[in-house]
Amino acid sequence: MGVVGRFIQCALYSGTFASSVYTLHWLQNDFVTPISQSYGSHFQFVTILGLTFTGIAQLFGLFGVLSGIRSFRNIKAYMDLIAAPLEVLISVGYWGIVAYDRKLLMDPEIAPIPPLMFDIFLHALPAVSEIIDVLVFAPRWTKSYEVLPLFFAVAGGYWSWVHLTFEKNGFFPYPLFAIVDTPGRAGIFTFATLFVSVVYGLLKRLQNVVRG
Template sequence: MLLKTLFHLLGAIQFCYGCYYDAVYVNIPGSAAPTLGGKLKYLTYLDAIVQSIYFTIAFLNDLFGNNESTLSEKPLIRRIKDILFCALAYPVAMFVGISFWGIYAVDRELILPRSLDPYFPTWLNHVMHTNIVIFVLIELISSFRMYPTRKSAMTILSTFFLAYFIWVHVIYFKTDKWVYPILAVLNWPIRIVFYLFCLGFVSSLYFLGEKLNRIVWSKEVERTVKSGKKKAK
């Protein structure tokens, strides 16, 4: 229990500091990136905020909530923690990490041009794009959560991504610059296909997380379901 609490505290401190450092000390010249939206134009930064919120809530839940695998007497902070991890923290972190390093391996100029290296330190890059994956995977295997209904989780996840796609285009139409260089090399039909692929990919990551949770925590899931049926009777 103590190790889990310290892990959540480390995650909260790490991602909060990463967001703070990025916002205060990483100043990219306007010629290198559109200024509208500030850091909030990047999915990486939005995800880091999500991770900061999640690990802070997880830490507070360790102190004041309940980590038991039961539906009864489940405090509000625990319910928020569970749905936040399932619907956003896990799938978005996996999406950001996999897509970033995947594109980086093909051509880093499409995702993080070398011209930005003087402004974006390597350690921060790993906090934002590597540690997010490591921490949510450790969280998945070290803390039990009961997944919400697919409808509610997918509604939250889809709304988050659709809102971000709209936000990216608002920035483009206001500044005539794409947030990510990769979008500039795609024509509109291919760009739409790219967005649909991203939405499908992050959805598959959600289902993968749900399946992994069921495998890792099979006994707890079964116990929770039985507890819920007894309570319903």
């Protein structure tokens, strides 16, 4: 990759990392809500967990480009397997459900609507950044059969975490989880996991189209 390519790559990684840090700082310090003061704070939301994970991945990517150390690039590549499909799920799921009924995702009494700029930083920018990175800069994704267990493991981890916060707080971060029963929530998690797997496959195909 030439100098211009590395410059663009650094700009992408540093910009995404900076926006992630700025958004997390704003959430913790300036967006005080009932949910931010409950157990788990904003990290009850998969959006915030994804934003944090993506920000760390981009930081490793920046270290890899600037230092040339392969280990940083390898860590970034493995993190992208989760970050890219997850951010697409977050973006598509959020804007799709918001278009139908925002109250399914956000109870205004415990989690008010964020300003538009931060809404974009949370629910659009990370997905766009990850898609560009995977299609243009990331190593090619060559395997498909190993990712589904990984995605189910991530879903299982979030399932355990969100139910732990429910036990502590007496409410779910997403009102949708309270509307359905346990089998219903299991169905939502299963669908989301399969959706992420489909996104992975689509991004893998698009890599081949973009790079030839």
